[in-house]
Amino acid sequence: MIALPLLPVSGIGSLPKPPALVKAEMAPMHEQECDALQAMREAAVADWLAIQEEAGMDLVVDGEQYRRSMITYFLEGWGCAELDPDPVWVMDNMYSQRGVIVRAAARPRPLLTDWYRFVGARTHLPAKLTLTGPYTLRDWAFDRYYASRPAAVLALAEYVREEAQALAAAGVRYLQIDEPAFVTRYDQPEELDLAIAALRRAVEGLPSTMTILTHMCYGAFHEVYPRMLDLPARVFCLELAHASPETLDVLLRYPFPADRVLGWGVVDAMDPRVEAVEEIEARIRLALTYVRPEQLWLNPDCGLQALPREQAIAKLRNLVAAARNVRRQCST
Amino acid sequence: MLVTASGRFPIVRHGEHPLRGALEAWRMRGATTPESALRDPQILAAQAEATRTLLAAQEAEGVDIPTDGYIPIYDEWFAWAPSLAGIEAGGHIRYLDTNTYYHRWHVTGRPRRLGAGPAVAALQRALALTDRPVKPCLYGPYTLWAYAVKDGSAGRAGVFDAFVEIWAAEVAALAAAGTRYVQLDESVLLRARHRADFPLVAAAIERIAAAAPGITLILHLGCGAVGDLLEPLLSLRGLGGLGLDFTDVYRAPNLAALACWQAGILLQAGVVDARGVQIEPREAIHETLSRVTAYVPAERCLAAPSTGLHYLPYHTALEKLGALAAASRSFAASGREVMA
Numbered sequence: 059m060i061a062l063p064l065l066p067v068s069g070i071g072s073l074p075k076p077p078a079l080v081k082a083e084m085a086p087m088h089e090q091e092c093d094a095l096q097a098m099r100e101a102a103v104a105d106w107l108a109i110q111e112e113a114g115m116d117l118v119v120d121g122e123q124y125r126r127s128m129i130t131y132f133l134e135g136w137g138c139a140e141l142d143p144d145p146v147w148v149m150d151n152m153y154s155q156r157g158v159i160v161r162a163a164a165r166p167r168p169l170l171t172d173w174y175r176f177v178g179a180r181t182h183l184p185a186k187l188t189l190t191g192p193y194t195l196r197d198w199a200f201d202r203y204y205a206s207r208p209a210a211v212l213a214l215a216e217y218v219r220e221e222a223q224a225l226a227a228a229g230v231r232y233l234q235i236d237e238p239a240f241v242t243r244y245d246q247p248e249e250l251d252l253a254i255a256a257l258r259r260a261v262e263g264l265p266s267t268m269t270i271l272t273h274m275c276y277g278a279f280h281e282v283y284p285r286m287l288d289l290p291a292r293v294f295c296l297e298l299a300h301a302s303p304e305t306l307d308v309l310l311r312y313p314f315p316a317d318r319v320l321g322w323g324v325v326d327a328m329d330p331r332v333e334a335v336e337e338i339e340a341r342i343r344l345a346l347t348y349v350r351p352e353q354l355w356l357n358p359d360c361g362l363q364a365l366p367r368e369q370a371i372a373k374l375r376n377l378v379a380a381a382r383n384v385r386r387q388c389s390t
Numbered sequence: 391m392l393v394t395a396s397g398r399f400p401i402v403r404h405g406e407h408p409l410r411g412a413l414e415a416w417r418m419r420g421a422t423t424p425e426s427a428l429r430d431p432q433i434l435a436a437q438a439e440a441t442r443t444l445l446a447a448q449e450a451e452g453v454d455i456p457t458d459g460y461i462p463i464y465d466e467w468f469a470w471a472p473s474l475a476g477i478e479a480g481g482h483i484r485y486l487d488t489n490t491y492y493h494r495w496h497v498t499g500r501p502r503r504l505g506a507g508p509a510v511a512a513l514q515r516a517l518a519l520t521d522r523p524v525k526p527c528l529y530g531p532y533t534l535w536a537y538a539v540k541d542g543s544a545g546r547a548g549v550f551d552a553f554v555e556i557w558a559a560e561v562a563a564l565a566a567a568g569t570r571y572v573q574l575d576e577s578v579l580l581r582a583r584h585r586a587d588f589p590l591v592a593a594a595i596e597r598i599a600a601a602a603p604g605i606t607l608i609l610h611l612g613c614g615a616v617g618d619l620l621e622p623l624l625s626l627r628g629l630g631g632l633g634l635d636f637t638d639v640y641r642a643p644n645l646a647a648l649a650c651w652q653a654g655i656l657l658q659a660g661v662v663d664a665r666g667v668q669i670e671p672r673e674a675i676h677e678t679l680s681r682v683t684a685y686v687p688a689e690r691c692l693a694a695p696s697t698g699l700h701y702l703p704y705h706t707a708l709e710k711l712g713a714l715a716a717a718s719r720s721f722a723a724s725g726r727e728v729m730a
Contacts, residue, residue: 144703149491242487245582
């Protein structure tokens, strides 16, 4: 197995999809050809694996090319939700169809193991698989089925757990469970308790050889730090390219624990402007004033799906170049 | 009992975005900055057409006080920033727990109003299309201030003061343009860590209300429990109405809080849940209105969704609005508010 270098670089999860794939996914369900769609998705994953290898990433992701969204992919796949036909505003001019939970999982089965094998057959680099956490899965869907939010979150935790167990059995070493909704009800302690309990259940029994990561973005981290450290993850990948003064302040007051790793977002995932290598280096050096090099992983702020393909590639390349420059300085 | 909407609307139906063609044409022309979209004639025309559709939809569903049907480019925060000095539209931040993302303001100097924000133009468009009183809905100065990156030289207190000055001028401009109602959304105030800032919000509301004394200024506090803030809110000078959420987990605490209601201002009662897809049955809406009107006279109540409907799919939003209007009318006709 390839060991990760100092300041390892990886994507967060999503990467831009080819326009033809987006168009095919937008077609009415009865017009979609499953085999053709699957072939397009496989080609898109393979393409991004090659790009990441060429860019010099240390840990690759599959780019989530086969997911319409990080929520509906799982809820639909497990058979517990239906898609509302009218998409809902998310940000800027982006709209997304939301899942509506209408029943318990009808066919809980691992969705990701085949994709993990697909990735493993096409790259020699270690791969990071991404799953959406139970709290976020409930929070970003509508629910017509469960009697309460806690009931829904804890039920979803069981499905996430099944998925994680299957990935462990398939040999996954790096598993990122995204919980961006964790930062949204920061002043409701019972909600934070619920999110933590659900994620603990989801990772229960996973082998110690598996590195658990979590990811959060676009929230006021200082409101949930250091409480977020109660989440059962070793690596916390956060959106920090434009870290707020409040977040930096709280990181000074409560230093990041030595036995955890901070995945510092050093590339803006929404702004198409490609940051210069020097600009990214400056962000890495800022991060190194808060954690030791051994505790620092590097990533974009979030998945790069909202960016044009060429800008996303350029950002990954510059991220790798910046990481290598700083890595050299750290080892001299 | 009149019926009103509470904020922005969803606009995409079956994948059709009313501004899509104009936005694509704008991109094809090689637009270099997102801000240029705010002045693009084709986009402005598409916005106007979409406004017409949203106003017609509200009227068809029976809304007495419609919102302006404004569809911002990107979002309301982004769209307003170019009308101000000392403000730049910055990166995204998630708004409350909504899974929607706004461009937070980056304060680069003392903020100052350069001219009317987009809400004034939106109001003028809407007023030309309907005889009903149109209610512009704006996020309030505290919300924008709370979310802003404030590393400029003006200082935190100075920045807030400047924000209030901007809002006072904007609301005065809306009044001059002909509105009778303005809604300011400061829902973030009900979050635990923000409640201590109530004195800031109180002073801001009084100052803004004083700038436009002829209108009914409604402070909207959705997605939260008002609790002990209700009493001091009711004594604010110039406040014409208060929007509260009587749905989901906030229903019981906000109904309980109404016991101290002794004001003559309007209560904009959020009685259908703008965050959930279940359509409330008429009986459930009647029940809530009955509880509300036990404390607030029906003629001082506006029946409303709990917040802006843009968190919902289009068809659900309209269905909710229709259910709200029908239930409110049948409730009023039944005379139950008198009995309560």
